[in-house]
Every structure is written in structure tokens, then in C-alpha cells.
Amino acid sequence: MVVLISIPIFSVLTILQSAVLSRMPLLHGTADVVLLVVIAWALQERVRTALQWSLVAGIMMGYVSILPYSVPLVSYLGITGLTLVIRRYIWKIPILAMFVITLIGTLFNHSLSALVVSIGGAALPWLNVLQMISIPSLFLNLLLAAPVYAVVKDIANWLYPEEIEI
Amino acid sequence: MLASGAQVEARGDFCGAAFISYDMKSKFSPLWQTIILSLVIIGLIVLAFAGYLTPLSRLILSPLVSAQSWVSSRFQALQAYFSEPHDVAVLRQRNAELEAEVAHLRTQIIELQQQLSEYRILSALLDFARAYPEYQYVGASVIGRDPSPFVKYIQINRGSDDDIRRGMPVVTQQGLVGRISKVTASAALVQLITDPSVTVNVRLEPTRAEAALSGSITGDIGLDLIPQDVSVQAGDLVLTSGLGGNYPPNILIGQITGIRSQDYALFQSASLQSVVDFTHLEIVLVITNFEPIDVSPLVPTPGIP
Numbered sequence: 001m002v003v004l005i006s007i008p009i010f011s012v013l014t015i016l017q018s019a020v021l022s023r024m025p026l027l028h029g030t031a032d033v034v035l036l037v038v039i040a041w042a043l044q045e046r047v048r049t050a051l052q053w054s055l056v057a058g059i060m061m062g063y064v065s066i067l068p069y070s071v072p073l074v075s076y077l078g079i080t081g082l083t084l085v086i087r088r089y090i091w092k093i094p095i096l097a098m099f100v101i102t103l104i105g106t107l108f109n110h111s112l113s114a115l116v117v118s119i120g121g122a123a124l125p126w127l128n129v130l131q132m133i134s135i136p137s138l139f140l141n142l143l144l145a146a147p148v149y150a151v152v153k154d155i156a157n158w159l160y161p162e163e164i165e166i
Numbered sequence: 167m168l169a170s171g172a173q174v175e176a177r178g179d180f181c182g183a184a185f186i187s188y189d190m191k192s193k194f195s196p197l198w199q200t201i202i203l204s205l206v207i208i209g210l211i212v213l214a215f216a217g218y219l220t221p222l223s224r225l226i227l228s229p230l231v232s233a234q235s236w237v238s239s240r241f242q243a244l245q246a247y248f249s250e251p252h253d254v255a256v257l258r259q260r261n262a263e264l265e266a267e268v269a270h271l272r273t274q275i276i277e278l279q280q281q282l283s284e285y286r287i288l289s290a291l292l293d294f295a296r297a298y299p300e301y302q303y304v305g306a307s308v309i310g311r312d313p314s315p316f317v318k319y320i321q322i323n324r325g326s327d328d329d330i331r332r333g334m335p336v337v338t339q340q341g342l343v344g345r346i347s348k349v350t351a352s353a354a355l356v357q358l359i360t361d362p363s364v365t366v367n368v369r370l371e372p373t374r375a376e377a378a379l380s381g382s383i384t385g386d387i388g389l390d391l392i393p394q395d396v397s398v399q400a401g402d403l404v405l406t407s408g409l410g411g412n413y414p415p416n417i418l419i420g421q422i423t424g425i426r427s428q429d430y431a432l433f434q435s436a437s438l439q440s441v442v443d444f445t446h447l448e449i450v451l452v453i454t455n456f457e458p459i460d461v462s463p464l465v466p467t468p469g470i471p
Contacts, residue, residue, distance in 0.1 A: 018310035018321065028384055030315050065312050066319045066348060066355055110316075117316045122362035124316075124383055132384055133315045 002159050003052045009155075010053075013037060014060040029136030031144050034061055035109060038076050039101045040145075040152035042083035043094045046160040054080040067116060075112050079105040095149060102145045103138065110134045287449045290339035294451065301414070302455040304328055308447045309353070318361040318385060320344075320447060325352045333412070333458035336450050340441040341418035342366075342406060343450055345458075354452075359419065360385045360444055367409040368419060370402050376409065377436075379419065385444060389422070392434040398425050404438060411459025 013034050021031050038057050042050035054076040061076075062069035083101050090097040110133065118124045213219050246253075288305070295303050306322035324330050326349050336343040336356045344364070348355040359366055359381055366379040368389065375396040377389045392398055402422045408415025420440040427434040 014313075015310075017313045022311035022313055022315075025315065028315055030313070032313070034313075061313060064310070064321070065314050066317050066357070067312075067314050071314075113314050113316045117362065120363055122383070123380075124362065129316075129383060137315060 002049050003056070005159065006049070006053045006056045009037070010034065010057050010060045013057075014064055017061075018064050026136040026140055028132045029134065029138070029140060031140035032106065032109065032137065033144065033148065035076065035079065035105055036102065036141060036144055036148040037152055038080060039083055039105055040098060040149045041156065042080045043087055043097055043101070043149070044153060044156035044160070045087075045094075046162075047156055050080050050084060051077065067113060071112055071116050075105075075109045079108060095146065098145050098149045099142060102141050106138045106141050107134065110137065284449070287339070291449065291451055294337065294339040298417075301453045303451040304330065304454050306330075306354075306450055306452055308450060312355070316362075316383065318358040318381060318444070319347065320356045320358060320450075322354050322356055322450060322452070323352070324452065325350045325354050327351050329454055330354050330452055331454075335413050335417070335453045335456055337417060337453065338442055338447065338450050340443075341420070342413065343442055343444075343447065345412065346452065356450070358444055360387055360440070366413060366419070367407045368404050369407040369415075370396070370398060370404060370422070373397065373402065376407055377404075379404065379438065387420070387438045387440055389436040389438055390433060392436060394427070394432070394434060396434070398422060398427075398434060398436060400424060411461055414453065414456050 017032070017034055021033060024030065034057050038050075038054045041047055041053050055073070058073035058076040059069070061072035065072065079101065082104065083097070086097050086101060087094070090100070110129075114124055114126075114129055210219070214223075291303075291305065295301075304324055306324040306328075308320050309323045310321040312319035312321075322336075330346060330349055332346050332349055334346045336345055342359060344356045344358040344361070346354050347357040357364060359379065361381045362383045364379075364381045368377050368379045369375070370377060370389075370392070373396050375393060375398070376391075378391040379387055379389055381387055389404065400422055404419045404422065406413045406415055406417045406419065418441055420438045420442075422436045423439045424437040425434060426436065
């Protein structure tokens with residue numbers, strides 16, 4: 001049931017990402033709200049469907065992007081795995097973990113995308129990529145990290161209500 | 167009888183009557199009195215029409231008008247005071263109605279402005295289609311961009327249901343945009359000529375020299391493989407050459423803005439200003455009757471004679 005809810009959520013987010021956020025670049029970098037939701041969801045304490053959600057997110061993003069399906073899938077699943085590991089250690093300050101994983105996740109996602117694009121034959125000057133795409137994207141993602149975390153936390157509390165012993 | 171008539175006249179409305187003394191009245195018969203009175207009235211009317219009585223009437227009427235104005239204004243104030251609550255309610259309701267109407271009209275203005283903008287774009291696209299009548303076109307709206315910032319692709323709202331096929335060139339009224347790269351039933355992905363993996367064979371005008379256009383990660387486009395013996399100037403036009411069979415020939419791409427030429431290099435290179443604003447693409451035309459030529463069988467493969 002909770003996995004099924006991810007389908008409409010990521011459908012809306014993918015449309016938002018493709019139609020709106022991709023048209024609002026900072027230099028040439030754009031915010032990745034799907035990535036942020038994947039991280040924020042995996043950070044929620046009672047959530048047990050983090051990997052399934054990242055799988056749905058990867059498939060959706062793979063569908064609308066020209067990049068191979070493997071890029072968003074590997075990227076989101078890898079970041080979710082990292083989040084689940086980090087959650088064990090920084091579970092008391094999840095918002096701090098959100099910022100740390102956003103930083104690592106954005107760079108990992110961009111490295112993977114850049115690698116695939118350069119294998120495809122495109123010339124990528126790495127310094128340019130870092131200055132014009134990755135750092136602006138990272139800035140936008142960190143800017144959106146806190147509000148996205150708050151919204152996802154509300155959704156998680158709604159889907160996984162706290163059990164009270166009577 | 168005569169005395170009573172004189173008394174009436176002594177109290178009369180007309181000023182002229184005041185000049186008639188009691189003794190005089192007694193000497194005139196009622197007929198004469200009437201005649202004299204009529205003559206006085208006629209005289210006054212004539213004087214009034216001639217304007218001789220204006221200062222006098224002004225003197226008399228001014229205080230009357232002032233008094234009437236004062237009474238009228240006070241009455242209106244009182245009337246407004248007693249009827250105000252009802253009027254305020256009516257006015258508030260009317261104000262709300264007008265505000266709703268203003269909001270509706272503003273929405274209509276925005277819609278009309280949007281339609282006007284679309285109409286202008288379509289009109290320009292029609293001009294382009296008339297300039298190249300040999301091609302068949304399908305208009306499409308740009309509905310999104312590729313989420314990855316590492317590639318330069320746009321999504322359009324036409325797909326295989328509209329006979330859109332992979333490899334079809336995409337243009338706007340200004341010039342070349344790119345070509346169809348991926349097609350679904352109702353949408354397609356267009357690879358822009360600014361994509362870092364794109365290479366387009368181009369021709370420079372007026373020298374007619376051949377060159378290769380390539381995109382970049384920042385969305386800038388540049389020219390390479392320009393022969394050293396060709397004199398290239400800033401401002402030269404860049405058009406598709408048609409070589410390679412991927413794009414139709416003679417479609418405008420842009421204008422050269424700068425040339426990099428080194429004596430020891432085999433070729434010159436140049437920077438290019440595209441005629442198409444790739445950041446604000448709204449409507450594009452897909453050329454549907456252009457068949458890209460597959461030259462891969464002609465490319466020599468190592469090991470095969």
C-alpha cells in the first residue's frame with residue numbers, strides 16, 4: 001500500500017522536475033527534488049519501504065530522461081543504501097544527516113551521469129562540469145533539503161502513525 | 167370700492183405700483199390703472215430682456231440662491247445620514263461584484279496575452295513553412311526538459327501517434343533546433359544542437375566552406391574543422407550543409423562571433439551565436455517528410471575488406 005502511494009507522488013515530482021525545475025537553472029545546474037524526496041524518505045525512522053520508493057523514483061526518472069535507466073536506478077538505490085547506513089549512526093539528528101547525504105548524493109549522481117555521458121562520446125571538461133553544473137545544483141539541493149525533509153516527515157507520520165501502548 | 171382697489175395695489179407685487187400714490191389712484195379709473203400697470207409690467211419685461219435689470223435681479227436673487235443652497239445641502243446631509251447604512255451595504259455588494267468582474271477580466275487579459283503570444287509564434291512559424299514549401303511540418307509544444315543537466319534535450323507533445331519518427335529534424339521560425347531522438351506514443355525527446363554529443367555538418371556563407379558544429383555542456387555551440395585557407399569573418403552565416411544526411415540542407419543555425427586561427431593548427435575554429443534562443447523554446451516544427459540517410463553501411467569496418 002505504502003509502495004503504491006509512491007507512484008502518484010513520484011509521478012507528480014517527475015512532472016515538476018521535468019516541466020518546472022529543469023527550466024529554472026542556476027548557471028547550468030538544477031535542483032533534483034526527486035533525489036531529495038528519496039533521501040528524506042529513507043531517513044524517516046519508521047519507514048521500511050525506502051528501497052522500493054527509490055526503485056520507483058529511478059524508473060520514473062529513467063522514463064523521462066535520455067540517460068539510460070541504469071543511471072537514475074543505480075544512483076537512487078545507492079544513495080538510499082548509504083542513507084540507511086548513515087541513519088543508524090546519525091539517527092538523533094536526521095536533518096543533519098539530510099544535509100550530509102544531499103551533499104554526497106548530489107555529487108554521486110552527477111559523477112555517474114557525467115561518466116555515462118562522457119562514455120557516450122561527449123567531451124566534458126571536468127572543471128567546467130563542477131563549476132557550472134555540480135556546485136550550483138548542490139547549492140539548490142541544499143537550499144531545498146530542509147523544506148523537503150519537513151514535508152516528507154509529515155507524509156511518513158501520516159502513513160506510519162506512531163504506535164501508542166494503552 | 168375704489169379705496170379697496172388702491173389698497174390692493176398698495177400691497178401689490180410689483181415695485182412700480184409703489185410709485186402710484188393714493189391720490190393719483192383716486193384720480194384714475196380702474197381701466198387706466200390696468201393700462202398703466204400693464205405698461206409698467208411690459209416695460210419691466212422689456213428692460214429685463216434688454217439686460218438692464220440684471221444687476222438688480224442679481225442683488226435680489228443672490229441671497230435667495232445662497233439661502234436655498236444652504237438649505238439644500240443640509241437637507242442632503244440629513245438624508246445621507248439617515249439612508250447611509252442601506253447604501254453602504256449596497257455599495258459593498260456592488261464593490262464585491264466589481265472586484266469579481268475585475269478579477270475575471272484580468273484572467274481574460276492574461277489568457278488573451280498568452281493567445282496573442284502563441285499567435286505571433288505560430289504566425290512566424292507559418293512564415294518559415296512558406297519559405298521552405300518543400301517540407302511538411304507538424305507543430306509541437308515544448309512540455310519539458312530532460313531532468314539531467316548533463317544533456318540538452320527537450321520534450322514535445324507529439325509522438326508516434328502524430329507520425330513523428332526518430333531522426334526527424336526540428337526547427338523554429340529562426341532556424342535549426344535539433345532532431346527527434348526518442349519517441350513514445352504521445353511525446354518525443356528532441357536532442358538540441360547544443361547537446362555535448364551532437365555534431366552537425368554546416369556550411370559557411372558567403373565562403374561556402376564546410377565545417378562541423380558541436381555542442382557543449384554549457385549549451386554553447388562552436389565550429390571546428392574549418393579549413394585554414396578559408397577566410398572566415400565575424401558575422402558570416404552558418405547553415406546546415408546536408409552532408410551526412412542527418413539534417414536537411416540550407417537551414418539557418420547562427421552567425422559567427424569569433425575566429426580562432428593558429429598557424430600550426432590543421433583547422434580553424436570559431437564561436438557561434440545561435441539564432442534560436444534555446445532557453446525559451448515554446449513551439450517547434452517537426453519536418454516530417456525528411457528521411458535521414460543511414461550512412462553506417464558505408465563506414466569502413468576494421469577487418470572487413
